[in-house]
Amino acid sequence: MILRSALRIIDADGVQSLSMRKLAADLGVNPMSIYHHVANKAALLDGVTRLVTDGARHIEVSGGTWQEQLRQLAYEFRTLSLAHSNLIRHAFSVDDVIQRDGPMWRTLCAVLRGAGLPEPEVERTGAVLAVLVGGLLHTEVNGTMRRLIGEGEADDTGFSLAVDLLIDGVAARV
């Protein structure tokens, strides 16, 4: 209940305008009451982040070449981020969006293995890819991407180019 309400406020007005008092008002409750369910505001934001990222717990990439699978995975990550861009923008700057051994991570490693990447490289390359795509999405939700490329192009032009480039990079080492 609390987390959902907080998420609603964040989606509407951004993280910086979420206050315990506003949240309490939205819940029809005294501000201090919230502290019986949440340690502090940081923990609240952490909880909201998990609420969202857990929403995409089951990720499946179906068929196709490993290139298509990687692309599909990246776009999965993207729609997840854009759905709650205000929240994600904050979460990226705190960290914690990319969880080692999360569903995204495991799927990614599986795809890389399927691509024929030598085993000792899989984890490290997976981490690097996750970080690169994460950073990429961060610049997309904070507007940098649109500022540098957008200008009349399709929304995902920059993202698409970047993913292509990353896939070529992976291809060079299988």
Place this chain on the structure above:
Amino acid sequence: MILRSALRIIDADGVQSLSMRKLAADLGVNPMSIYHHVANKAALLDGVTRLVTDGARHIEVSGGTWQEQLRQLAYEFRTLSLAHSNLIRHAFSVDDVIQRDGPMWRTLCAVLRGAGLPEPEVERTGAVLAVLVGGLLHTEVNGTMRRLIGEGEADDTGFSLAVDLLIDGVAARV
């Protein structure tokens, strides 16, 4: 004066602990006096960011293959970011670190042109690379990189891997 003092506080204690009152105390001045030189706190932070990024106005990549030049450029960006990681961490989450037509940008495009990338691709690829490296550095200053890869490795292991991957990606399209 003001900007330098603010930068000192940020470097020492982080952006979130920079307040107008603390800054004023550091300057031996009344809090409200600052507002005669800076519109508001956001503008102050913006000014500090420019102070730092302008510090690296002249960027030269000397000799070597375009791969070596790209790598050198990326590491230039990295040392700039790590020198004031607290500030950069905030600046990335607001945007504005990566300036189109900044010195970094122009050097990057020049290197790409030298690599033989077809002209219409240069700008877009440059933007994508800038964004990717920017996001990469963001995850490095906020600790995600260390969490995913670091663990006893050299500090720049993840960064180095990522840059290699990006260079291979560029190589695939020249």
Place this chain on the structure above:
DNA sequence: GGTACCCGCCATACACCGTATGGCTGAGGA
């Protein structure tokens, strides 16, 4: 020389924030 002006500084005040502290209420177990 007088005077109007404006720049830099400051004192006060407002609204808001996160949250420490402690008290109330009502339900459930001993």
Place this chain on the structure above:
DNA sequence: TCCTCAGCCATACGGTGTATGGCGGGTACC
């Protein structure tokens, strides 16, 4: 029946950014 404790709340503290208005002194003009 009594104790405990989870949940809620009222109050208060120290912090925040900044709007407002006043003050002093240097500068430009009559």
